[in-house]
Amino acid sequence: MTNLIDEIKxxxxxxxxxxxxxxxxxxxxxxxxxxxxxxxxxxxxxTRVQTSTIVFCGVHFMAETAKMLNPEKHVLLPDMKAxxxxxxxxxxxxxxxxxEMLRENGHRFQTVTYINSTAxxxxxxxxxxxxxxxxxxxxxxxxxxxxxxxPDRHLGQYLEEVTGRKMILWNGSCMVHEIFSVGDLLAxxxxxxASITLAHPECPANIREHSDFVGGTxxxxxxxxxxxxxxxxxxxxxxxxxxxxxxxxxxxxxxPVPGISCACNKCPHMALNxxxxxxxxxxxxxxxxxxxxxxxxAREVVQRSLLN
Ligand code: SF4
Numbered sequence: 001m002t003n004l005i006d007e008i009k010x011x012x013x014x015x016x017x018x019x020x021x022x023x024x025x026x027x028x029x030x031x032x033x034x035x036x037x038x039x040x041x042x043x044x045x046x047t048r049v050q051t052s053t054i055v056f057c058g059v060h061f062m063a064e065t066a067k068m069l070n071p072e073k074h075v076l077l078p079d080m081k082a083x084x085x086x087x088x089x090x091x092x093x094x095x096x097x098x099x100e101m102l103r104e105n106g107h108r109f110q111t112v113t114y115i116n117s118t119a120x121x122x123x124x125x126x127x128x129x130x131x132x133x134x135x136x137x138x139x140x141x142x143x144x145x146x147x148x149x150x151p152d153r154h155l156g157q158y159l160e161e162v163t164g165r166k167m168i169l170w171n172g173s174c175m176v177h178e179i180f181s182v183g184d185l186l187a188x189x190x191x192x193x194a195s196i197t198l199a200h201p202e203c204p205a206n207i208r209e210h211s212d213f214v215g216g217t218x219x220x221x222x223x224x225x226x227x228x229x230x231x232x233x234x235x236x237x238x239x240x241x242x243x244x245x246x247x248x249x250x251x252x253x254x255x256p257v258p259g260i261s262c263a264c265n266k267c268p269h270m271a272l273n274x275x276x277x278x279x280x281x282x283x284x285x286x287x288x289x290x291x292x293x294x295x296x297x298a299r300e301v302v303q304r305s306l307l308n
Contacts, residue, residue, distance in 0.1 A: 004275055008032060011282035016051045017076075019278075020066065022058035023217045024270045027243035029057050029278065036244065038217045039065070039115045040130035043306050046070050055281060056289075057273050059084045064119045067289045068299040069307075078277035080287040082269045084116050086202075089172030090151030092120035092294075099124065102148065102168070109146035109168065112137065115306075116174070117151055122298035128305040131155065131201050131216030137305060138163045154178070158201040158208060176265045177202035180236050184258040185210055192232050192255070198223070199257075200237035207236055207257070217241055224249050239266050 009032070012019060020042050021033035030036050035045040039062060046054060046066035053074040056063035061084055063077040095111075102109060113125035114134075122128055129137045138159055141147055147165055149156035151172030160167055177200055185207060189195060198220050199211035208214050213223050217237065224233060224245055235242055236257040245254050259265045281287065 001275075004279060005032065008275065008279050008282060011279060012055075015053050015282050015285065017053040017055050017282060018049045018051045019055045019057060020045060020049075022062065022270065023244045024238040024240050024267050025057045025273060026240060026271070026275075027247075028275060029273065030240070030243060030247075032275075032278075033057065038130065038132055040132040040216075040306060041218060042066070043069060043115070043130075043302070046073075046075075047307065049073060053285070055278065057278065058082070059087075059267075059269050060289075061087050061116060061118060063289045064295070065115065065302060067291065068119065068295050068302055071291060071295075071299075074285065075289040076281045076285065077287060077289060078274070078281045079272040082272040084269055085175040086114065086116040086151050086172050087118050087121075090117055090121055090170055092118060092124060095121055095124055095150060095170075098170075099148070107146055107168075108144070109148045110141050111148045111150065112141065112167075113150050114152050114155060119292060119298040120294045121150070122301055123294040125150075125301050128302050130306070132218050133306070134159055134201075135163055138165055141165070152202055154204050155201045157205060158214065173204075174202045176238050176259075176267045177236075178204060179259045179261065180204075180207045180257050180265065181260045182206045182210065185234065185236065188234050188255065188257065192234070195232040195234050195255070196227070197234040197257070198236065203236050211236065217244075221245065221248060224252060227252070237265075238270070240270070 019033045067075040110126040147167040149167040150170035156169040197211040
């Protein structure tokens with residue numbers, strides 16, 4: 001393992017690369033990264049990279065977004081098959097047909113799209129949001145327009161609750177956040193009565209309503225960091241987030257909220273990126289995200305939404 005890590009560090013220098021890693025990557029990958037973060041923080045970090053190559057340890061839509069925001073860089077993704085169930089739930093041609101149908105039926109709307117979507121879907125959108133900036137962006141949509149929110153219906157519902165804006169919701173969801181077990185969460189809360197439950201807004205309402213704090217991963221870190229006394233936290237988001245919580249705030253204890261069918265919830269797409277594939281990708285310079293025709297339009301929307 002030490003050899004592999006040393007090799008990656010050397011190859012990173014040889015290739016003039018910067019490693020960006022999402023909080024849902026294995027701890028050993030996060031530990032090697034130059035930047036860790038949620039989608040918003042990493043998209044912004046991608047614009048500041050000085051090296052000629054970015055290795056994005058995350059999923060495909062994140063690497064695409066990094067390429068759009070910093071087109072002259074080589075952007076590598078250790079495993080090109082690292083997708084996302086949310087992005088898959090909203091294919092661009094289907095969204096386009098639905099938008100046409102709404103227009104034909106007299107709806108005046110703007111499309112607000114969660115960053116977990118393909119570039120082709122971003123190109124059909126007016127705004128891109130992350131869990132970190134969604135409320136602020138929703139307030140930018142003129143009051144006399146309806147909102148079509150895609151693709152995550154749970155995040156959409158949550159945003160309806162916190163902003164008071166009614167939305168037309170696309171029926172997509174994250175396969176990881178969808179399956180937390182409310183029964184197990186209630187049992188855990190009973191077993192550790194002084195615990196604090198953290199839930200990601202991609203979780204369904206039945207998990208959110210039994211949580212003490214709802215927020216994206218950056219917001220979770222901020223919330224936990226502000227708790228001075230050692231506490232026990234129940235964490236309802238992808239299980240690798242606990243590595244980052246533990247790393248930054250070791251004074252607390254963290255327990256994963258179990259899924260319906262497993263002891264914790266790990267994203268199988270994120271898990272496709274391994275240390276071995278990271279080494280391979282630095283050694284060979286691939287697989288690489290190449291510029292696609294839809295990136296031009298998608299880039300405008302991403303820049304307007306995330307960088308301004
Ligand atoms: S955790 Fe969910 S939303 Fe995030 S990459 Fe995996 S499937 Fe997509």
